[in-house]
Amino acid sequence: MKNYEFIIIANKYKNSQTLSETLRAKLLALKAIETDSNPQIVFVIGGDGTFLKAVNEYNHLLKKVKFVIFKCGNLGFYENFDHTQIDDVLTWIANDDKNLKINPLSLLEIVVNNQTLYAINEVKFINLTTTLSCQVLINNQIFENFRGSGVVVSTRTGSTGLMKSLGGAVVLSNHNLMQFHEIAPVANNSYRSLNSPLILDEKHEITLKINNQVDKISDFGKLIVDTFVFNDKLNDEITIKLSRLSLQVLEYSPNHYSLLTKVKKAFIQD
CATH class of the missing domain: 3.40.50.10330 (Probable inorganic polyphosphate/atp-NAD kinase; domain 1)
Structure with a gap:
């Protein structure tokens, strides 16, 4: 070259x-x-x-x-x-x-506010000020109603970072995989969620539907793509999947x- x-x-x-x-x-x-x-x-x-x-x-x-x-x-x-x-x-x-x-x-492909972003490590949707509330769908099927501090999705290579610190699995497979995990979920008789690492492949798409109006304000619900903080006011939906790129x-x-x-x-x- x-x-x-x-x-x-x-x-x-x-x-x-x-x-x-x-x-x-x-x-x-x-x-x-x-x-x-x-x-x-x-x-x-x-x-x-x-x-x-x-x-x-x-x-x-x-x-x-x-x-x-x-x-x-x-x-x-x-x-x-x-x-x-x-x-x-x-x-x-x-x-x-x-x-x-x-x-x-x-790479993870994240679509938010009609924009497409890519992550090599992970994407996280977090709220450390008040309880974050969102509905989690997998392939447009309701999986859980989450309440807690946030959720994180990582690539297999990103599994050695934040995901490992949260108790997620370290993924050594060469297959195209991603991992979903919760951050400090609320767990009581009123609210329950999986609270375990979930391994998904390229056939799956995760959708986060934001429930609380407060979570649509960037000062409270933060979307972070690797090191990039998405500061725009969020719309109702975030989709995450493994990219073909x-x-x-x-x-x-x-x-x-x-x-x-x-x-x-x-x-x-x-």
Whole structure:
């Protein structure tokens, strides 16, 4: 790939910023073109949080853009390259190395207020000020009437984040799956809900119908798509499903680490 357009997104830490400047100089020397409007490759330097911000920044270009992620942070479930591999990665890209492949990652497709958003980790609808009330439908069939602090839906790769902290399952399957879970549900004789992780696939669509008028006000009911806070006043309905679109992340086959290896390294190994 010659003369491709790129952008670099790095976290704020000094070592990441230094690495970003080094990478930029090398890319410009290779006649790559820096642009923030229509890049073909987004280089990410940091941890998973930096990657989520990059996905949010280029949500509108996911059909085109490819991500190259250098680990330079605490958690790195999405990274495929160490920060010491810059020269190798640039050589592989320049030579169209056959071992440099696209790893397609599942995305959630969220439709709200006639807008379509995409999440690589999770989407959450929360209300930490007062009780959130919504009706949960699956494939237009009523599943439950939820009351509590919120609900969250994650991709299989996002299951190691907030979903794990809430007691959800860590999903290692390569199948296209999503997971629904409740946040602090009200549980008494008047209100009951599943209050267990629910695994769904691409044949399912979740619809959240907002019951309380107060929950339609952004100051009370917040819709958060990865790191993006949707601040518009919400309409009556939010739909969530697995997208046919996938996120394109570049990886080098001989260097590939399975999600199982990453989970063990992050949570189990000393």
